[in-house]
Amino acid sequence: MKKSVKKPVLAVGPFHPLQEEMEFFQLTVDGEIVTDIDVRISYNHRGIEKISESLQFDQVPFLVSRICGICSASHPLAYVNAVEEIAGVTPPDRALYVRVIINELERIHSHLLWVGLAGHFIGYDTVFMWAWKYREPVLDLLEEITGNRNNYGNVKVGGCREDIPNELKPKILKELDEIEKKTELLTKAVLDDPVLHARLKGVGILSKEAAVKYAVTGPTARGSGIAIDVRADDPYAAYDALDWNVISQPEGDVFAKAVVRLLETFESIKMVREALNKLPDGPITVEVKEIPPGEAVGHAEAPRGETFHYVRSDGGNRPVRHKVRAPSYVNVPSFKASCIGQHIADVTITLAAVDPCYSCTERLAVVDSRNNLVHDYNALLKLSRERTAQLRKELGVPKLKMEDLQIG
Amino acid sequence: MNQEELNNKIAQIKDRLIEIEQPFDNRIYLTCEAQNSYDVSKFLFEDIGCRFVIATGIDSDNCFEVLYHYSYDQTGCVVTIKAIIRDRENPAIESIAPFLPGAEWIEREIHDIFGIEFKNHPDMRRLILSDDWPEGVYPMRKDLS
Numbered sequence: 001m002k003k004s005v006k007k008p009v010l011a012v013g014p015f016h017p018l019q020e021e022m023e024f025f026q027l028t029v030d031g032e033i034v035t036d037i038d039v040r041i042s043y044n045h046r047g048i049e050k051i052s053e054s055l056q057f058d059q060v061p062f063l064v065s066r067i068c069g070i071c072s073a074s075h076p077l078a079y080v081n082a083v084e085e086i087a088g089v090t091p092p093d094r095a096l097y098v099r100v101i102i103n104e105l106e107r108i109h110s111h112l113l114w115v116g117l118a119g120h121f122i123g124y125d126t127v128f129m130w131a132w133k134y135r136e137p138v139l140d141l142l143e144e145i146t147g148n149r150n151n152y153g154n155v156k157v158g159g160c161r162e163d164i165p166n167e168l169k170p171k172i173l174k175e176l177d178e179i180e181k182k183t184e185l186l187t188k189a190v191l192d193d194p195v196l197h198a199r200l201k202g203v204g205i206l207s208k209e210a211a212v213k214y215a216v217t218g219p220t221a222r223g224s225g226i227a228i229d230v231r232a233d234d235p236y237a238a239y240d241a242l243d244w245n246v247i248s249q250p251e252g253d254v255f256a257k258a259v260v261r262l263l264e265t266f267e268s269i270k271m272v273r274e275a276l277n278k279l280p281d282g283p284i285t286v287e288v289k290e291i292p293p294g295e296a297v298g299h300a301e302a303p304r305g306e307t308f309h310y311v312r313s314d315g316g317n318r319p320v321r322h323k324v325r326a327p328s329y330v331n332v333p334s335f336k337a338s339c340i341g342q343h344i345a346d347v348t349i350t351l352a353a354v355d356p357c358y359s360c361t362e363r364l365a366v367v368d369s370r371n372n373l374v375h376d377y378n379a380l381l382k383l384s385r386e387r388t389a390q391l392r393k394e395l396g397v398p399k400l401k402m403e404d405l406q407i408g
Numbered sequence: 409m410n411q412e413e414l415n416n417k418i419a420q421i422k423d424r425l426i427e428i429e430q431p432f433d434n435r436i437y438l439t440c441e442a443q444n445s446y447d448v449s450k451f452l453f454e455d456i457g458c459r460f461v462i463a464t465g466i467d468s469d470n471c472f473e474v475l476y477h478y479s480y481d482q483t484g485c486v487v488t489i490k491a492i493i494r495d496r497e498n499p500a501i502e503s504i505a506p507f508l509p510g511a512e513w514i515e516r517e518i519h520d521i522f523g524i525e526f527k528n529h530p531d532m533r534r535l536i537l538s539d540d541w542p543e544g545v546y547p548m549r550k551d552l553s
Contacts, residue, residue, distance in 0.1 A: 042534075042537065085432075213509050215511075233482075233483075234484030234485075296435070297435065325514075329513065330510055
């Protein structure tokens with residue numbers, strides 16, 4: 001006989017001073033285990049696709065780079081890839097290399113940001129502060145090249161707007177060496193820590209099967225053994241001219257995704273170095289007078305996964321239709337597969353493992369079935385950190401201190 | 409399979425299609441009537457093993473189109489199904505979410521902004537429009553500029 005027992009539901013969000021963006025996940029729990037999860041989005045819906053239809057082709061990159069602060073280079077690149085395909089235009093080689101450099105620098109600072117956030121969620125504020133400190137030089141470099149730390153406005157149909165001056169190359173290479181050293185230290189600290197192993201291994205597993213059904217991409221997919229990467233599968237810009245590896249791990253848990261992101265950062269550093277050393281001379285743009293009627297798709301590998309744009313033109317000076325698909329749109333729903341059966345203390349870190357960009361998507365909450373707040377965001381965060389502290393105590397490992405991470 | 413094998417495999421369902429266009433080696437467009445799109449989608453996903461990317465709704469003059477984009481990652485080929493919905497009064501198409509959970513959200517979104525019905529969708533609720541947005545007003549339709 002079915003009992004009409006009200007299942008307690010937890011809420012976090014949608015608006016909370018500690019949250020960076022607004023989102024509303026609803027978790028149904030049985031004791032401390034999650035039995036169902038629902039997501040509400042649209043708090044940050046800005047009607048970008050509709051706006052695109054009223055802009056000229058060359059204005060759209062500025063619009064789409066503002067979809068997200070950390071996928072900021074990937075959206076316009078995917079878009080111009082599509083428009084260049086409609087127009088039958090190939091940018092000059094130098095532009096293709098500049099595009100790689102900008103996009104890989106973005107990947108580096110985005111992954112370091114993620115490592116910091118993940119650390120924060122499980123109570124490793126040292127890792128948080130350290131990762132965010134050592135991503136600053138990357139943002140400074142981007143500012144020096146493009147004039148901005150985010151929203152670079154560097155891509156246009158036919159090439160790039162800003163060149164990387166040759167005089168800047170030695171400085172970028174020197175900074176890269178520093179960033180690489182710091183990332184090595186960070187990687188070692190994270191991957192060798194027994195508490196992190198205990199905390200993140202086997203947590204939030206997304207099986208390969210579920211990853212395929214939910215059609216996830218990026219580190220979310222590569223952390224589940226699906227070695228797909230747009231830069232390798234359907235190369236754009238100058239990726240096919242560079243020597244690099246697609247990183248993947250089979251386990252599908254949060255730890256696997258962390259490893260993928262950290263190792264990818266090294267690949268990105270290698271790629272920027274090689275692209276700088278091979279940077280060909282010449283112009284950085286070709287002139288594109290008109291976009292003929294036609295349609296095309298353009299995609300790019302953003303830090304979170306595949307960014308996919310579809311553009312249709314009728315020969316006028318505006319897109320007739322511009323569809324934007326951010327990677328998080330497809331990655332976030334995979335929650336249904338990775339969160340159910342998990343302990344509520346693991347929810348924030350499982351969520352974070354997808355590295356959701358909420359501006360590309362939306363935000364999380366857990367509500368009581370009587371709509372009483374059982375656990376607010378603070379409480380969930382606290383639960384997550386307490387679990388780490390408990391694990392640390394069980395393993396008898398001292399807490400990681402800032403001094404331990406200084407270089408020589 | 410390589411690109412040539414993929415091309416041959418896709419030709420196997422050409423009886424369900426109006427047209428196959430391949431402007432580049434790695435870009436294929438399969439135009440079909442709305443009632444055939446479910447079978448074509450299933451074929452691409454289950455028989456060939458393509459990855460679902462996203463769906464695009466379009467308000468064309470005399471019809472609606474729902475484009476289902478798939479990627480065959482082994483060759484980097486993007487295969488797009490263009491489903492033509494001729495009935496503008498009551499536009500409807502079969503949902504692919506029952507076998508592809510990854511398509512649930514985008515079908516909800518297209519329903520919100522174009523007013524296209526997705527038959528047998530497991531969870532048709534509002535996704536992208538706010539609660540107080542009026543019923544029957546579809547922001548991405550051309551008559552709403």
